[in-house]
Every structure is written in C-alpha cells, then in structure tokens.
C-alpha cells in the first residue's frame with residue numbers, strides 16, 4: 678500500500694503542526710476539528726509558520742500556497758472514507774479517543790491505518806475500540822511539530838509488522854526520525870521527561886532553588902534548549918500533571934508521585950504559557 682491521502686483529527690497545536698508537515702511533504706490532508714473556530718485557528722497557524730519559511734527564503738510563495746492548497750479543512754469524519762491514514766490528535770481522554778476510533782473504524786476503508794498522536798494513553802486500549810487492532814499504531818510527534826525531528830512510533834499489542842514498516846517509512850518521508858518503542862505508560866519520551874520536570878518542581882517546592890536557578894542549571898550545565906520549568910510551562914502544567922498520574926497509575930511506584938506544588942498550580946489555573954501564568958508570567 679502507498680499512503681497518499683491523510684486525515685488529521687484535531688486542529689490544535691499538535692494537529693495543525695502534523696497537518697503542516699504532511700502538506701509540505703506533498704501529501705493531501707483533510708484537517709478535521711469539531712468547530713470552525715478551531716479549524717480557522719489551525720489554518721492560521723500553518724499560514725503563519727509557512728510565511729516565516731518564505732521570509733527566510735527556505736520556501737517560495739508558490740510552494741507555500743501549494744502546501745496550503747493541499748489541506749482541506751473539514752468539520753466531520755466522513756472524509757475518512759477516502760484516506761489511507763488517519764492521524765488522531767484530539768484531546769487526551771480515553772473515552773473521547775475510543776469513540777473517535779470506533780467511528781473511524783466504521784467509516785474508513787479496510788486498508789486505512791489509524792494512528793494516534795497520544796502522548797501517554799495505551800495504544801492497545803485505543804486499538805481495542807476498533808475491529809482492526811493490527812492497523813492501529815502510535816505516532817507521537819513532539820511540540821513544536823515543524824521543528825522537532827523525533828516521532829516515537831509505538832506498537833500496540835496487535836500492531837502488524839507491515840503497518841509498522843509503512844508508518845516508519847512515512848515518518849521518514851515527513852523528514853522526521855522514527856524511533857520504535859513498545860506500549861508502556863509514557864512510552865520512552867514522557868517516562869523520562871515528565872519525571873525530570875516533576876523533580877525540577879520538587880526542587881522549587883523544597884526551597885532548594887528558584888525556578889530561574891533550576892532552569893539555568895539545566896540550560897547552562899546540561900545544554901538543554903529550555904530549562905525544565907520553562908518547558909513545563911510550554912507543555913502545559915495540566916498536561917504534565919496528567920502524564921505523571923498516568924505513570925503513577927500505570928507503574929504504581931511512588932517515584933512517579935506528582936509534586937504537591939504542581940497540583941496546586943493546576944488547581945489555581947496556573948497552567949503555563951497558555952493561561953498566561955505558570956512558573957513564569959507571560960504577557
């Protein structure tokens with residue numbers, strides 16, 4: 678099978694980024710969201726990113742327009758009937774994802790691969806909502822999608838080798854680097870990253886250092902592009918807490934206990950960059 682048409686579900690930060698890289702790589706993309714406002718915002722962010730590429734002379738105006746023309750915004754899932762691959766990037770909620778996958782399973786032709794960009798929900802459980810678990814796979818892109826090279830490719834229990842190979846190959850065509858991992862809580866990326874962020878929050882909570890000092894240590898001492906607390910604000914503190922809870926539930930080990938300060942910030946609505954305040958204040 679040759680993947681040509683792709684549907685991306687969810688036009689938020691991740692979905693729009695995925696649609697952008699697919700369209701720039703020459704694929705036809707149906708970008709789906711549940712409301713027009715979400716779609717408009719997604720398309721706007723893609724246009725803005727591509728305009729920056731044109732301004733930097735990495736892309737011509739014609740190439741930018743051709744990429745945008747390859748994206749068709751849609752408000753329902755019916756277009757899944759004509760695609761070879763669906764990449765789901767809706768919200769991180771098992772019930773919502775299971776419902777989407779069950780619906781896609783009934784609409785999409787039997788050859789269509791159903792991928793999820795989940796950052797931490799079990800691929801095997803999402804696959805169980807369909808009658809094609811061998812064609813369900815995780816494709817975990819990193820934020821910001823157009824910049825980050827990694828895609829974690831996660832095999833569910835039943836994912837076939839053929840589907841894995843097709844997705845690995847597609848990832849390379851998107852100019853990304855696929856890394857194979859198995860289906861365990863947090864996969865590899867978030868099993869390592871989010872406990873590191875949680876530990877950084879503990880160092881602030883226990884008065885060891887200020888957020889600025891913690892970030893400076895990791896930036897200047899370990900060459901991380903962003904300190905862990907700046908990164909936590911970038912990811913969203915609610916998302917960090919959610920992933921810590923998935924690790925804690927999944928492994929049952931106390932080392933994955935979320936820091937009380939992280940819980941407090943989330944309860945206060947201090948969610949990071951998106952809410953204007955987290956460990957830092959944003960205008």
Ligand code: CAA
Nearest residue numbers: 726729796818819820821823824825866867902903908912
């Ligand atoms: N969308 C598109 N492009 C973006 C962008 C965005 N949101 N933010 C930055 N960029 C681009 C800039 O345009 C710039 O491009 P050029 O080099 O072509 O000019 C490039 O990225 C570098 O940007 P800046 O010079 O403005 O800033 P920077 O050097 O600090 O880089 C960064 C920004 C790439 C985000 C960098 O700080 C970084 O790599 N941070 C760490 C990001 C990270 O760890 N991501 C993983 C998050 S965890 C995750 O995604 C998994 C999960 O499930 C939670």
